[in-house]
Amino acid sequence: MPPSPAAPASLPPRLDVIAVGAHPDDVEIGCGGTLAKLAEQGYRVGIVDLTDGEPTPASPGPEVRLAEAAQAAQILGVSERITLDLPNRRLMDGFDExxxxxxxxxxxxxxxxxxxxxxxxxxxPDHWQAMQITDAAVFYSRLTKWDEHFDHLPPHRIEAQLYYSLSFYSLDPPTIGGDFVVDISSTLAAKLAAVRAYATQFPPEKQELFARVEAMNRWFGSAAGFRAGERLASPRAIGVTDLMGSLHLSAGSRSDN
Incomplete structure (x- = not known):
């Protein structure tokens, strides 16, 4: 992994990857195994929760939910977790967001x-609003001649964007672009542990979620030849420069003829 460029004096060391969710636990359920795998590989990973997820029926308040989120991030190996002050249940895609x-x-x-x-x-419905906010923010991040709206932080061009899914009830693949499977065989246990950190969100009557998430990840993984996987999607066509490497063909599997 190439070293990250030095940060300007006024900015923190950069994150290689940021995953965005509407609420704490969205990211863990949708792509927690992928984030743990990236952290395992040495990348600096961050999570942004657009809201604190409160109120919810079984949570005593935001401080408990935030503590659960911090524990989940630690389990996944996440370097930074940021919670924006946007309203749960009333999240809307707008300029300020x-x-x-x-x-x-x-x-x-x-x-x-x-x-x-x-x-x-x-x-x-916050999930759909979060998608639109994230799409726009990726674009806004690189815009010049608009510094007064961004606290004069320098523009930054994000090189790649991917989508994760929270859909458990559809038999159809995502319609947003080219989908592929990330091998999370080594991090499925960490993903499930991170989701379990949200004890207020998954009381005894909701324990079936864990079997559902594991079964889904086992299914995605088996489709790609892994023990477990997460399906992500790219809004752009996926390009390949190393065909054999991308197909996970080892030297021992090549023909000697």
Whole structure:
């Protein structure tokens, strides 16, 4: 992994990857195994929660939910977790919301952003709003001649964006672009432990979620030849420069003829 460039004196060391969710636990469920795998590989990973997720039925308050989020981040090996002061249940895509997230991107300068990738009917409409906010903030992050809106943080161009899914009830693949599977065989246990850190969100009557998440990740993994996997999607066509490496072909599997 190439070293990250030195940060300007006024900015913190950069994050390689930032994953964005509407609420604490979105990212863990959707792509927690991928984040843990990236951290395992030595990348600096961050999470941005657009809201604190409160109120919720079983949580005594934001401080408990934030403590659960901090524990989950530690389990995944996440370097930084940032919670924006946007309203749960009333999250809307608007200029101020886009700028708030774009300022995070400008400050932490990720190469890759992972965000929610679709609507979740019968679940929180915040997820769809979060997708639109994230898409816009990736664009806003690089815009010049608009410094007064971004606390004069320097523009930053994000090199890649991917989507993760919170859809458990559809038999169809995502419609947002080219989808692929990340091998999380070594980090599935950490992902499940991170989700379990949200004890207020998953009381005894909701324990079936863990079996559902594990089964889904086992299914995605088996489709790609892994013990467990997470399906991500790219809004752009996926390009390959190392075909054999991308197909995970080892030297021992090549023909000697």
């Amino acid at each position: 886009r700028v708030a997230l774009a300022k995070v991107f400008r400050r932490w300068r990720p190469q890759l952003v992972l965000g929610l990738g679709e609507k979740t009917p019968l679940a929180s």
